[in-house]
Amino acid sequence: MSRHESIADWLDQDRPGHTLPRELYVSAAAFQFDAHVMLKSVWLYACTVAHVKQPGDYFVFELASNSIIVVRGRDGQVRAFWNSCRHRGSRICEQQRGRAPRLTCPYHQWTYGLDGTLLAARSMAEDFDKADHGLVPVALENIGGLIFICMADDPPPIDRVKADIADQIAIYDLDKCKVAVQDELIEHANWKLVMENNRECYHCEVGHPELVGVLGTYGFGKGLRDDGDGDMIDDRGYDALVAGKRDEWKALRIDRDLIEFPGGWWHRIARLPLANGAVTQSIDGKLACKKLIGPFAEPESSSLSVWTQPNSWHHFCCDHVVTFSLTPLSADRTLLRTSWLVHEDAVEGVDYDAINIAALWRATNKQDGHFSQTNHLGIATDGYRQGPYAVEEKLVEAFKDFYVDRARAAIALATA
Numbered sequence: 001m002s003r004h005e006s007i008a009d010w011l012d013q014d015r016p017g018h019t020l021p022r023e024l025y026v027s028a029a030a031f032q033f034d035a036h037v038m039l040k041s042v043w044l045y046a047c048t049v050a051h052v053k054q055p056g057d058y059f060v061f062e063l064a065s066n067s068i069i070v071v072r073g074r075d076g077q078v079r080a081f082w083n084s085c086r087h088r089g090s091r092i093c094e095q096q097r098g099r100a101p102r103l104t105c106p107y108h109q110w111t112y113g114l115d116g117t118l119l120a121a122r123s124m125a126e127d128f129d130k131a132d133h134g135l136v137p138v139a140l141e142n143i144g145g146l147i148f149i150c151m152a153d154d155p156p157p158i159d160r161v162k163a164d165i166a167d168q169i170a171i172y173d174l175d176k177c178k179v180a181v182q183d184e185l186i187e188h189a190n191w192k193l194v195m196e197n198n199r200e201c202y203h204c205e206v207g208h209p210e211l212v213g214v215l216g217t218y219g220f221g222k223g224l225r226d227d228g229d230g231d232m233i234d235d236r237g238y239d240a241l242v243a244g245k246r247d248e249w250k251a252l253r254i255d256r257d258l259i260e261f262p263g264g265w266w267h268r269i270a271r272l273p274l275a276n277g278a279v280t281q282s283i284d285g286k287l288a289c290k291k292l293i294g295p296f297a298e299p300e301s302s303s304l305s306v307w308t309q310p311n312s313w314h315h316f317c318c319d320h321v322v323t324f325s326l327t328p329l330s331a332d333r334t335l336l337r338t339s340w341l342v343h344e345d346a347v348e349g350v351d352y353d354a355i356n357i358a359a360l361w362r363a364t365n366k367q368d369g370h371f372s373q374t375n376h377l378g379i380a381t382d383g384y385r386q387g388p389y390a391v392e393e394k395l396v397e398a399f400k401d402f403y404v405d406r407a408r409a410a411i412a413l414a415t416a
């Protein structure tokens with residue numbers, strides 16, 4: 001049996017418009033494949049430039065047994081390296097985040113510069129060349145302040161994603177932001193279910209009372225109905241709401257058309273009007289930070305949302321940014337890391353309250369964690385059958401199609 005034969009068989013059971021076969025969600029084999037083959041073949045969102053704000057700041061991104069150091073050098077550049085020492089392989093950074101003038105291995109103290117060069121290694125043979133033993137780099141792209149990494153030797157293209165996202169988020173100037181709060185939530189569900197859950201709002205009206213108070217029950221792919229001829233009808237007035245805002249957005253130079261996974265690319269960008277007079281994504285819809293970010297002199301009643309396959313989503317408000325990255329830990333455990341960013345000059349307790357700024361998405365994440373866990377448990381039963389997506393779950397299907405497509409491509413590459 002070839003290396004990924006069972007995965008290929010399960011991928012062959014994929015049905016258009018339907019959920020995946022059970023084994024792709026619950027089996028240990030699929031988890032190993034996802035973590036070490038499929039997810040290694042694509043770009044993954046790791047963190048923002050605000051997570052590594054100063055030279056020497058590092059952020060450790062982990063995916064199953066893989067561990068990568070994202071670090072800002074003395075020259076201001078952000079780079080990524082495998083978190084494995086060139087001596088006998090020890091992990092170098094043991095904390096998830098920190099600041100260090102150099103990267104020193106805890107085992108025998110080999111010491112690396114922030115650019116990965118080996119600076120010191122005691123009592124090596126005379127012919128040992130430090131220049132041959134720098135940290136192994138990992139591909140990294142800084143997209144308007146969002147840091148993406150790719151573990152593949154030959155990363156796939158990223159240029160269109162980079163151009164489209166950077167164009168719209170540059171105004172928020174993430175270089176001038178800082179991390180106010182970072183949460184790590186372990187969801188007891190397969191990572192693909194956590195992603196599927198994020199890609200629809202079919203569950204929002206019942207499942208997220210706090211969120212719909214601010215975001216309404218539209219956007220996020222919601223609110224459209226198929227008229228039977230393949231055309232989408234807007235029953236809820238969302239199109240009119242967006243149209244009514246566009247003059248305001250033009251004046252602010254933030255008016256753009258929806259970008260939705262164009263031509264096989266893996267990003268979606270939408271500016272969404274907020275509901276009920278909300279000016280940000282907070283529980284009461286009121287500013288969560290007094291210091292505004294981006295070009296906003298006044299509160300603005302919309303947010304810009306960015307979604308990327310296969311592991312991130314981000315919301316840019318006029319007073320803060322909230323950003324989510326997801327990594328699988330095992331077949332039925334997923335780490336969701338949520339970070340709230342504010343202007344670097346904002347003062348906690350004066351301009352913002354850390355509990356208040358995080359409250360809306362903390363509550364929403366908890367609710368989603370429960371939905372994903374329940375979803376996973378039901379799929380694990382012998383009674384599970386691949387189920388049909390609703391019309392407004394088109395973005396769930398876009399994620400699933402991305403997964404199936406990249407999984408097949410990764411198998412083809414691995415078995416070529």
Ligand code: FES
Nearest residue numbers: 085087088105108
């Ligand atoms: S393994 Fe890092 S110094 Fe020995």
Ligand SMILES: [Fe+2]
Nearest residue numbers: 197198208368
């Ligand atoms: Fe949700």
